[in-house]
Structures are given as C-alpha cells and as structure tokens.
Amino acid sequence: MKGSLITLSFFALGCLLGPVVGARPLGEGIDLGFLALCALMACVGFGLGNDPETLRKFRHLDFRMALLPLMTVAGTLCGAAFAAILLPHLRLFDVLAVGSGFGYYSLSSIFITEYRGAALGTTALLANVLREIFTLLLAPLMARFFGRLAPISAGGATSMDTTLPVITQSAGSEFVPVSVYHGVLVDFSVPFLVTFFCML
Amino acid sequence: MLIIMGIMLGSLLLGVICRRRLPWIGKVTTVLVWLLLFLLGLEVGGNPQIVEALPTLGIDALIIAFLATLGSIMAAGLLWRWIK
Numbered sequence: 001m002k003g004s005l006i007t008l009s010f011f012a013l014g015c016l017l018g019p020v021v022g023a024r025p026l027g028e029g030i031d032l033g034f035l036a037l038c039a040l041m042a043c044v045g046f047g048l049g050n051d052p053e054t055l056r057k058f059r060h061l062d063f064r065m066a067l068l069p070l071m072t073v074a075g076t077l078c079g080a081a082f083a084a085i086l087l088p089h090l091r092l093f094d095v096l097a098v099g100s101g102f103g104y105y106s107l108s109s110i111f112i113t114e115y116r117g118a119a120l121g122t123t124a125l126l127a128n129v130l131r132e133i134f135t136l137l138l139a140p141l142m143a144r145f146f147g148r149l150a151p152i153s154a155g156g157a158t159s160m161d162t163t164l165p166v167i168t169q170s171a172g173s174e175f176v177p178v179s180v181y182h183g184v185l186v187d188f189s190v191p192f193l194v195t196f197f198c199m200l
Numbered sequence: 201m202l203i204i205m206g207i208m209l210g211s212l213l214l215g216v217i218c219r220r221r222l223p224w225i226g227k228v229t230t231v232l233v234w235l236l237l238f239l240l241g242l243e244v245g246g247n248p249q250i251v252e253a254l255p256t257l258g259i260d261a262l263i264i265a266f267l268a269t270l271g272s273i274m275a276a277g278l279l280w281r282w283i284k
Contacts, residue, residue, distance in 0.1 A: 010234045014241015022246045033239045038207050040232040045208040047225050049215025064283050071275035079271020083264045090260060098261075099268040110236045114204070118243040119250050119257060125240070126261035127268070134269050142273050147280030150273040195205060 097197035102156030115198035
C-alpha cells in the first residue's frame with residue numbers, strides 16, 4: 001500500500017510539473033521514455049527468467065484451482081468487452097488492453113502510453129488503480145456473494161502482493177497459495193496481453 | 201513494439217541462462233517505474249487537451265474497472281461452484 005502511494009506520487013508530481021516544464025523537457029529528439037521502457041523490459045524479462053523456483057513451488061495445487069488465472073483473464077476480458085459497448089468513443093481493442101492490466105497499473109499504463117499515447121495510458125492507470133481499490137474495499141462482499149475465489153480474481157496481478165492481506169482475511173488463509181500462484185501467472189500475462197491488444 | 205518484445209524475450213533467455221541472482225534488478229525496476237510514471241505525468245500535465253479530457257478519462261476508467269472486475273469475480277464464482 002505504501003509502495004503504491006509512492007509510485008502514484010511520482011505520476012502526480014509529473015502532472016504538477018508538466019505545465020511548468022512541458023511534456024518533453026529534454027526536447028522532441030530525445031525519447032527518454034522509450035529508452036527507460038527498454039531498460040525496464042530488460043529488467044522484467046531477466047527477473048522472470050532468473051527465478052524459475054516461483055513457478056515450481058505450485059506443483060501441488062488442485063488442478064481445478066489452477067484454472068483460476070484463466071477464469072480471471074476470460075472474465076476480465078468479457079467485462080471489458082461490455083464496457084467497450086458502453087463507451088463507443090473507444091476502440092474495442094484499446095478497452096481490452098486497459099482491462100488486461102489486471103490491476104498492475106504501473107506496467108500496463110507505461111506500455112499503453114508507449115503504444116497508444118498518454119490519454120489511453122492515463123485511462124489505464126486510473127482503471128487499474130480503481131481495480132485495486134475495489135478489491136481492497138469490497139473483498140469481503142465479493143467473497144460472500146461470488147465465493148471465496150472472487151477476491152483473488154478481482155485482485156488480478158496484485159493478488160500476490162498488495163491485495164493479499166485483504167484476500168487472506170476474506171477468503172481464509174488456506175487460499176494464500178492459490179492467491180500467490182494466481183498473482184504470479186496473471187502478472188506474467190500483463191505485458192504479453194497488453195502488447196497483443198495494442199497491436200490489433 | 202517489436203523492439204520492446206524482442207528485448208523482453210532476449211533478457212528472459214539471458215535470465216534463464218545466467219544462474220547468478222542479481223539482487224539489484226528489483227531496485228532498478230522500481231526506479232525505472234517511478235521515472236516512467238513521472239514522465240507519463242509530465243506528458244499529461246504538459247498537454248492541455250489531456251488535462252481537459254481528465255474527467256472523461258476518469259469516467260471511462262471507472263466503467264472499465266467496474267465491469268472488468270465484475271466479469272472476473274463472476275468467472276471466479278463459476279469455478280467456485282464447480283469446486284465446491
């Protein structure tokens with residue numbers, strides 16, 4: 001939670017300084033954002049390849065529980081497709097790309113800004129922050145009305161870190177392994193799904 | 201886009217090959233995320249058209265977030281009924 005606030009405050013600081021220093025303080029020729037994104041992708045990719053143990057730990061999971069990340073992705077994309085019907089000024093694939101952030105607002109908004117511009121990137125940032133907030137506030141209600149797996153799905157990519165405490169409280173501590181497994185897999189899918197929908 | 205995906209896949213392979221853990225990777229990642237979100241903020245704040253559109257962007261985001269979350273918890277509900 002504290003980490004999220006620090007991350008968001010950098011965005012807020014940029015918003016405040018933007019009118020003063022301009023959108024590209026280093027000049028149009030230097031795309032600092034693109035270079036930083038390349039460096040970020042190298043770090044993310046290296047970290048994933050370097051850490052095979054995380055996935056190996058989850059061998060003993062019930063195979064039906066193991067389907068949960070797929071349900072999360074399918075349900076999220078269906079919901080986002082409905083949202084696209086209500087928002088005719090946005091392209092279907094842009095809305096699906098925003099939905100594919102699964103609460104991982106930093107990475108998804110950075111990607112979408114690079115691919116589709118700062119306006120959709122801001123929508124992605126806000127939508128995925130809101131998803132995290134919904135989960136933090138409503139996890140007990142979700143568990144009561146949609147079963148104990150619901151808060152995990154709602155948490156999306158954050159079910160292994162920021163929303164894990166509320167998930168543990170509302171679903172029960174026996175769901176912590178599923179929640180972490182779910183978070184790792186959904187987290188892994190974010191760069192690929194977002195890029196895929198931005199390319200369409 | 202292909203450059204970025206290429207870098208990611210290349211570094212993924214590099215990570216698999218290189219068995220040594222590099223503990224500073226996580227810190228560098230965090231700082232890069234801060235830098236990139238700061239730059240996104242600059243682009244938003246420095247562009248009057250986006251500042252003007254912020255309320256619309258916020259409502260779009262609210263609708264997408266609500267329906268995407270609802271869709272995922274309904275899918276989780278289906279799986280839960282099957283497991284129980």
